[in-house]
Amino acid sequence: MSRAPDWISAEPHGIHLGPADCWIDPSKPVSHALVTHGHADHARGGHGETIATAETLAIMELRYDTREGARPLAYGETVPLGGGIEATFLPAGHVLGSAQILLERAGERVVVTGDYKRRPDPTCPPFEPVPCDILITEATFGLPVFTHPPIGEEIGKLLAALRDHPGPCVLVGAYALGKAQRVIAELRGAGHTEPIYIHGALEKMCRLYESFGVDLGELRLVSDHAKDEMRGAVVVCPPSALNDRWSRRLPEPVTAMASGWMRVRQRARQRNVELPLIISDHADWGELTRTIEEVDPAETWITHGREEALLRWCQLNQRRARALALVGYDDEDD
Numbered sequence: 001m002s003r004a005p006d007w008i009s010a011e012p013h014g015i016h017l018g019p020a021d022c023w024i025d026p027s028k029p030v031s032h033a034l035v036t037h038g039h040a041d042h043a044r045g046g047h048g049e050t051i052a053t054a055e056t057l058a059i060m061e062l063r064y065d066t067r068e069g070a071r072p073l074a075y076g077e078t079v080p081l082g083g084g085i086e087a088t089f090l091p092a093g094h095v096l097g098s099a100q101i102l103l104e105r106a107g108e109r110v111v112v113t114g115d116y117k118r119r120p121d122p123t124c125p126p127f128e129p130v131p132c133d134i135l136i137t138e139a140t141f142g143l144p145v146f147t148h149p150p151i152g153e154e155i156g157k158l159l160a161a162l163r164d165h166p167g168p169c170v171l172v173g174a175y176a177l178g179k180a181q182r183v184i185a186e187l188r189g190a191g192h193t194e195p196i197y198i199h200g201a202l203e204k205m206c207r208l209y210e211s212f213g214v215d216l217g218e219l220r221l222v223s224d225h226a227k228d229e230m231r232g233a234v235v236v237c238p239p240s241a242l243n244d245r246w247s248r249r250l251p252e253p254v255t256a257m258a259s260g261w262m263r264v265r266q267r268a269r270q271r272n273v274e275l276p277l278i279i280s281d282h283a284d285w286g287e288l289t290r291t292i293e294e295v296d297p298a299e300t301w302i303t304h305g306r307e308e309a310l311l312r313w314c315q316l317n318q319r320r321a322r323a324l325a326l327v328g329y330d331d332e333d334d
């Protein structure tokens, strides 16, 4: 492939497929949208038609209270979009329902990773590297300093804190979509069978995960239980509740937070986190670079994070690459 296909372009509000009049993860309402996953900066309401996995559509329905124009697509299923373009959704390993999107037209292949990771996650199928001409990759943790430790080590730290402090509880801040359920499922996998207490803001998303077959064990709502019942237990809440009045109802919590940003000490201090857990749903530097090597695209487009370092890495490795300037993405879903 000597030049980029003319049927796909990066506009400020998303990736645009001109001949199909279709957008990927647009940050403004459009008539035809393809949505990679349910995080708020990718999945916005108000589109005329939304093509996404059934899981992502259910998450969007939970958040926006509408199913209008919803068109479910299973992993591996291909749909014609118009203008000779076909789309296939493939697992991205990021959160429940998350997908990469393979776009094909007249033999040209483009893959949009959306957010992704390569580490195992009991709540969603693993990322599959897909050969293509253009790889459009995220770069949330696109700096060499970001190496995520094995999740088993971080869950081990959480269980050790529980053993060392039998009187209070361990309060874990985790994003409501994906991180909270992954931490709970990993605790179950590590043999933690006791009830886990959750903040009310996590309840519906946990139930949605369960409805798609993810086993989270016994969950109890903090609001239904007395302080003393929660001694020695794991309590999970959204990060915003960590330093909130709400946490006063808990027995002297040891404060933890599960996020890729916990690699940065200052970020842990900002949130008064005593037990930083480096648990991320995004690819770290090693995963980002390994994926580019494995997929081996003719050109890499980089978006959504720290583009410069990955761009430089591509140049140093004689790989064609460009940084996209898309607006409206944030790192709320780390």
Ligand SMILES: [Zn+2]
Pocket: 037, 039, 094, 115, 333
């Ligand atoms: Zn995400």
Ligand SMILES: [Zn+2]
Pocket: 039, 041, 042, 115, 304, 329, 330, 333
């Ligand atoms: Zn994202």
